[in-house]
Amino acid sequence: MLAAGQGDRSAFADLVERRHHAILRFVYRFLPRVDRDAAEDLAQDVFLSAWKSAPSYRPQALVMTWLLRIARNTCLNYQRARRLRRTESLDDGRPEDPPAGQVQRTPLEAADAAATRSERIRAALACLPHQQRAAVVLKYFHDLSYAEIADVLETSVSGVESVLFRARRSLRTLLEDVPLDS
Amino acid sequence: MRCRKAQRILSAGLDGEVSGRRSKAAGEHAQSCSACAAFAHDLARLGGALQAFRSPAPSDGFTRRVMARLPRRQSGLDILQSWLELLRPAPLGVGVAAFCLGVGLVLLTGGDSASADTGDDALTGWTREYQEILAEVSMEERMLTLSTINGGDDHAPLAP
Numbered sequence A: 001m002l003a004a005g006q007g008d009r010s011a012f013a014d015l016v017e018r019r020h021h022a023i024l025r026f027v028y029r030f031l032p033r034v035d036r037d038a039a040e041d042l043a044q045d046v047f048l049s050a051w052k053s054a055p056s057y058r059p060q061a062l063v064m065t066w067l068l069r070i071a072r073n074t075c076l077n078y079q080r081a082r083r084l085r086r087t088e089s090l091d092d093g094r095p096e097d098p099p100a101g102q103v104q105r106t107p108l109e110a111a112d113a114a115a116t117r118s119e120r121i122r123a124a125l126a127c128l129p130h131q132q133r134a135a136v137v138l139k140y141f142h143d144l145s146y147a148e149i150a151d152v153l154e155t156s157v158s159g160v161e162s163v164l165f166r167a168r169r170s171l172r173t174l175l176e177d178v179p180l181d182s
Numbered sequence B: 001m002r003c004r005k006a007q008r009i010l011s012a013g014l015d016g017e018v019s020g021r022r023s024k025a026a027g028e029h030a031q032s033c034s035a036c037a038a039f040a041h042d043l044a045r046l047g048g049a050l051q052a053f054r055s056p057a058p059s060d061g062f063t064r065r066v067m068a069r070l071p072r073r074q075s076g077l078d079i080l081q082s083w084l085e086l087l088r089p090a091p092l093g094v095g096v097a098a099f100c101l102g103v104g105l106v107l108l109t110g111g112d113s114a115s116a117d118t119g120d121d122a123l124t125g126w127t128r129e130y131q132e133i134l135a136e137v138s139m140e141e142r143m144l145t146l147s148t149i150n151g152g153d154d155h156a157p158l159a160p
């Protein structure tokens, strides 16, 4: 990573090769409404941002948590831009997505018995506030410790404990009718 | 212990993030509280259920596409900054050297250059003024000026 910070492109290519799958997984799970292509575009944006920020990387941070923090910020910026576009198109009087709350609940409510469990879980995650959703994704799918999650979310360890607790309570309710056994 | 607090500790305990004493107290509470026992039971199963959430694999050539989009880190501004960084240890000496180079160039091209290469319109105000001043200075004076500047450069104090 330090070599990439000094402009070493091949060192950076190694980093992309080793980490891109994890970053794509994060983006796809953190943004419940993006499809695979959009998630992949965003994952590419994450690495472009990482390349630009590489000179300021400090070895005190784990490369993976550093990348995940960039990924989270990239996703949040994407959501903000999307929301802004939606507001603008509503101003234009053009039909667009319904308000976020409704959109988030619709897939869960509409999902019938035939829906795959994976889709149900994605829809349930979509109902969580972004900080809770990120904490769940980082805990369950990236197996990070609370200290590492705190680093990614730029919060405290007790903040992570609290966010994960609330997320789990919500998921328990949202997935009430989904068999929880794997 | 209140249920909410017990459940929060049970949640963190599931992740191995709770000290033994806190964990023991919450565990004891859950043994005598059916709501917290059910909560702990559901949390344990939630982890298994979440693993069913699949994400797609990246398409082939992901790294190649990222590398193709990577900008050159050395933009024009970066290059200027790196030059300034190089000049930083001796700004005065280098400044004088740059001035000498400028004077030398003007001397080499002489007064003819203004009429031969560039029309008066193309010259900026300060260039024209500078050339007019130079035209008034004799060759000997020019050489004297140069040697003074060069001598001064040798003794110029270096910035830290």
Ligand SMILES: [Zn+2]
Pocket: B002, B003, B004, B006, B029, B030, B033, B034, B035, B036, B037
């Ligand atoms: Zn209780």
